[in-house]
Amino acid sequence: MKEHVGVIGAGSWATALAALLAKKGRRVIMYARRPELAEEINITRENSRYLPGVAIHPNIEVTVDLERAFRKARVVVFGVPSHAFREVVRQSRPFLKNDTIYVNTAKGIEETSLSSMSAVFAQEAGTELLQKYAGLSGPSHAEEVGRELPTAVVAASYRLETAEYVQELFMSDRFRVYTNPDVLGVELGGALKNIIALGTGIAEGLSFGDNTKAALMTRGLAEITRLGVIMGANPLTFAGLAGVGDLIVTCTSMHSRNRRAGIAIGKGSSVEEALELVDMVVEGVRTTRAAHQLSARYAVEMPITDQIYKVLFEGLAPGTAVNNLMSRGRTREMEEVAKMTVKLLNNN
C-alpha cells in the first residue's frame, strides 16, 4: 500500500509539496477549507487560483474533511499561513497521534504571543509531540518546485530521526533536503527574511539600485542574526539555506509576494492596496509587527525592521525611511554579533 501523507491547506506551497510527494509515490490527501476549491482541484486537476500550470497528480485527492487528511497518514504536512497555524493545529487536535510525524512549512512568528511556529505547535498539540515535529524551510518558491526546478531546503527538528524521516520523505533528484537541529534558528530565518524582502521591494519601488538592495540584504541579515542569537539560535544557521539562502531568493525573485508587496508600497500604494494586489499571503507584514516587539523585548537594535515598521504601520514615507537609515550614527560592521557569539559559546 502507498504511504499516506496528509497535507493541510491547499494554497501555493501546500499544492507544490503535494505534487512532489505524489510524484514520489505517496498517496496524498490534501485538506482545503473551501469546498469550491476542493471541487475545482479534484475535477480540473489544476489549482488555477494558487499554482496554475502544475498538473495535479492522480495520487492527490482533495477533501474538506479534516479528519480524512489525518486518518491513514504517517506524516501530516501543514501548509497554511502562520496566522492560521494555531487555529488549524487546535482543530486537528482530536486527530493527532503519537506515531505520526508533523511538518510545518509556515514562515512567521505569531503576532499576539510572539511564539515561533514550533512553540505554537507545542502549546496546542502538547510538548511530547515536539519530538515528532519538523520545520521545513529554505529558498523554495512554490512556482519553481511545482516545475521541478532544482531546490535545496532544510528540515529542522529537535530529534534527528524526525529530521531524517522528513529528509527522506521529500528528497528527490530535484529537491535536496538537509537536516538541522536548530529549530528556532531555522524558523526565525524563514520568518524574518520576509521583512527584509518587503524592504528591498520598497527600495526597488523607489527606483534605487542593486547597491541599495545588497546593503539592505546584508545589514538585514546582521539584524536577523543579532535577534536570533539573543533568542538562543545558532548563528551559523543564518549563514545557511534557511538564513541567507531564503533571504536571497525572497529579495530577488519576482515570485516573492513579500518583494512584490514592497515594490507596490515603494511606488506609492498603501499597505492595503499592496496586499490586495498580491492577493496571497504576505507573511512579512505581520512578522514586522512581531519582530518590532521582539526587538524591544530583547533590547536588540533592528534599524531596518524599525523603519519598515514605521512605513507599514505609522505612515512614514518610504523615502524618509531610507534617509533615516543612511543618516544613522557611525557603527562597526561585525563586532557586536562576534561578541554575542563568543559569549554564547562560552556559556555552552
Ligand SMILES: NC(=O)C1=CN([C@@H]2O[C@H](COP(=O)(O)OP(=O)(O)OC[C@H]3O[C@@H](n4cnc5c(N)ncnc54)[C@H](O)[C@@H]3O)[C@@H](O)[C@H]2O)C=CC1
Ligand atoms: N508560496 C511559497 O512559495 C512558499 C510559501 N511558504 C510558506 O507557506 C505558508 C503558506 O503560504 P502559501 O501556500 O504561499 O499561501 P497561499 O496564500 O498561496 O495559500 C494559503 C492557503 O491557506 C488557506 N488557509 C488560510 N487560513 C486557513 C485555515 N484557517 N484553515 C485552512 N486553510 C487556510 C488559504 O485559504 C489558502 O488556500 C506561508 O507561511 C508561506 O510563508 C513557504 C515556502 C514557499
Ligand SMILES: O=C(CO)COP(=O)(O)O
Ligand atoms: O518563502 C518563500 C520562498 O522561500 C516565499 O516567499 P514569499 O512568501 O515572499 O512569496
